[in-house]
Amino acid sequence: MDAGTWSPRTRETADARAPCPGCSSRTGRLRFRRFGYRIVECCACGLVYCDHMPPTRALVELYSDGYFTGRPDLRGYHDYRADEGVIKASFLDKLDRLTGAAPRVGRLLDIGCALGYFMEIAAGRGWDAYGLEISGFAAGMARRRGLRVVQGCSPAVFRPGTFDAVTMWDVIEHLPDPLASLREIHRVLRPDGVLGLCTGRIDAPLARVLGRWSRIFNPPQHLVFFSRRTLAQVLAAAGFRMWQVWADRKIVSLRYLVHLCLSLYGPRPLAAALRAVLRTPINPAIPLWIPDNMVVLATKT
Numbered sequence: 001m002d003a004g005t006w007s008p009r010t011r012e013t014a015d016a017r018a019p020c021p022g023c024s025s026r027t028g029r030l031r032f033r034r035f036g037y038r039i040v041e042c043c044a045c046g047l048v049y050c051d052h053m054p055p056t057r058a059l060v061e062l063y064s065d066g067y068f069t070g071r072p073d074l075r076g077y078h079d080y081r082a083d084e085g086v087i088k089a090s091f092l093d094k095l096d097r098l099t100g101a102a103p104r105v106g107r108l109l110d111i112g113c114a115l116g117y118f119m120e121i122a123a124g125r126g127w128d129a130y131g132l133e134i135s136g137f138a139a140g141m142a143r144r145r146g147l148r149v150v151q152g153c154s155p156a157v158f159r160p161g162t163f164d165a166v167t168m169w170d171v172i173e174h175l176p177d178p179l180a181s182l183r184e185i186h187r188v189l190r191p192d193g194v195l196g197l198c199t200g201r202i203d204a205p206l207a208r209v210l211g212r213w214s215r216i217f218n219p220p221q222h223l224v225f226f227s228r229r230t231l232a233q234v235l236a237a238a239g240f241r242m243w244q245v246w247a248d249r250k251i252v253s254l255r256y257l258v259h260l261c262l263s264l265y266g267p268r269p270l271a272a273a274l275r276a277v278l279r280t281p282i283n284p285a286i287p288l289w290i291p292d293n294m295v296v297l298a299t300k301t
């Protein structure tokens with residue numbers, strides 16, 4: 001199935017009502033719809049999620065080359081390769097804090113590694129970096145850069161206690177079963193290992209004000225939507241303790257921001273002007289404080 005067949009009509013008629021990915025309850029209360037998907041809040045544990053979870057094969061097709069090269073309906077990146085410099089710069093603070101918190105600079109697994117930019121800067125600091133990536137396009141590109149990347153989304157292929165650190169930067173919200181993934185991560189982490197992740201935060205004031213229009217609610221790319229409390233709950237259920245939390249900072253290209261606005265909010269009076277920006281050579285790097293994205297370090301309990 002081509003990712004383009006995820007039309008609003010097929011989404012609306014899909015009858016699969018997935019259980020809560022945090023506690024398996026089916027007592028979800030509809031909060032709203034976004035892009036034709038139902039966004040529900042679990043009445044048992046409070047986790048907010050999309051109650052139609054796409055099968056893995058659909059996700060593999062969703063994260064095709066177009067996701068990384070500006071296909072608007074896939075609501076991904078304008079040009080992931082061209083933004084290598086700003087994406088790597090955005091990772092530096094996270095790498096510093098993770099490295100400072102880890103028991104040793106040893107073996108690291110980056111889940112959802114895309115083209116391997118975080119792996120490359122981590123290797124530059126002495127980490128022995130491995131990657132896991134569901135996108136065949138991205139995994140192939142990363143391997144051509146000489147990186148050790150396995151195509152997939154579960155670390156089940158690795159032996160217990162393999163890694164000193166596991167990272168998932170803006171990835172956990174894309175996973176249909178984040179609890180199962182976290183339990184696998186717990187298995188492959190050494191007892192004193194560190195998990196680093198970042199994800200949208202729906203209890204941040206900005207996300208509360210924007211409601212369904214928040215960029216966090218982007219199904220089927222984003223499937224689970226965390227608050228600080230529900231993320232701590234899911235981490236705890238997988239055997240992790242949320243240790244450090246801070247608001248994310250990133251550097252993004254102007255073209256990425258424009259592409260994000262166009263793909264999330266569709267044609268508007270300003271759309272023609274925004275598209276014109278994409279055709280100009282003007283593309284400054286813009287530092288952003290992102291209070292509705294939380295960065296978390298977690299340890300095993």
Ligand SMILES: [Zn+2]
Pocket residue numbers: 020021022023024025042043044045046047
């Ligand atoms: Zn629940």
